[in-house]
Amino acid sequence: GQNIDQPTEMTATEGAIVQINCTYQTSGFNGLFWYQQHAGEAPTFLSYNVLDGLEEKGRFSSFLSRSKGYSYLLLKELQMKDSASYLCAVMDSNYQLIWGAGTKLIIKP
Amino acid sequence: ETGVTQTPRHLVMGMTNKKSLKCEQHLGHNAMYWYKQSAKKPLELMFVYSLEERVENNSVPSRFSPECPNSSHLFLHLHTLQPEDSALYLCASSQEWASGSGGELFFGEGSRLTVL
Numbered sequence: 001g002q003n004i005d006q007p008t009e010m011t012a013t014e015g016a017i018v019q020i021n022c023t024y025q026t027s028g029f030n031g032l033f034w035y036q037q038h039a040g041e042a043p044t045f046l047s048y049n050v051l052d053g054l055e056e057k058g059r060f061s062s063f064l065s066r067s068k069g070y071s072y073l074l075l076k077e078l079q080m081k082d083s084a085s086y087l088c089a090v091m092d093s094n095y096q097l098i099w100g101a102g103t104k105l106i107i108k109p
Numbered sequence: 110e111t112g113v114t115q116t117p118r119h120l121v122m123g124m125t126n127k128k129s130l131k132c133e134q135h136l137g138h139n140a141m142y143w144y145k146q147s148a149k150k151p152l153e154l155m156f157v158y159s160l161e162e163r164v165e166n167n168s169v170p171s172r173f174s175p176e177c178p179n180s181s182h183l184f185l186h187l188h189t190l191q192p193e194d195s196a197l198y199l200c201a202s203s204q205e206w207a208s209g210s211g212g213e214l215f216f217g218e219g220s221r222l223t224v225l
Contacts, residue, residue: 004151033212042111042199042216043152050209087152095207096165097214099151 004100028093115217132200140206
């Protein structure tokens with residue numbers, strides 16, 4: 001079966017750096033996506049990786065290793081507003097998005 | 110504001126009621142989706158429409174009935190639901206379906222459904 005694993009919850013301190021990992025086993029691969037979802041709000045797209053390596057976008061970076069079935073989302077200079085759930089999703093060979101259950105990130109002052 | 114609007118935001122219904130959820134996208138996208146989100150579970154894809162044609166139906170019970178009258182509007186008709194159907198129902202759109210851009214979804218705020 002297809003599977004996406006990510007930690008259920010993480011805690012970090014304001015101003016620090018946090019890395020949220022995502023491992024996947026899917027039938028084929030057509031890209032990996034990260035979304036942010038604040039409580040009570042819609043998920044919003046953060047990043048897309050289809051080739052190995054690091055994609056940087058401001059304070060957020062996303063890394064992909066296709067051979068290891070592994071990605072991480074790196075958040076730098078954490079702010080209180082970064083408290084949210086982070087969803088990892090992989091597009092399989094049929095262009096279906098396979099979703100992880102999300103990682104709830106709690107930022108403490 | 111994501112360009113995708115859902116109504117109502119909250120809905121409470123009995124098991125014998127009939128209600129509908131509405132979604133409208135203002136992005137000119139060709140694909141629209143219904144997802145179910147339950148606490149601590151992955152998003153579950155329910156239906157996909159591409160250019161107003163249903164292209165995916167992931168074994169969803171017939172008590173959920175989608176309708177896509179045009180590329181900007183999507184409905185989810187609900188009847189004789191069960192308490193376990195209580196969840197957040199999210200509508201989304203993407204530029205195309207079955208392509209890399211199909212993974213960049215624009216979600217509505219969701220309709221929180223409670224079935225008594």
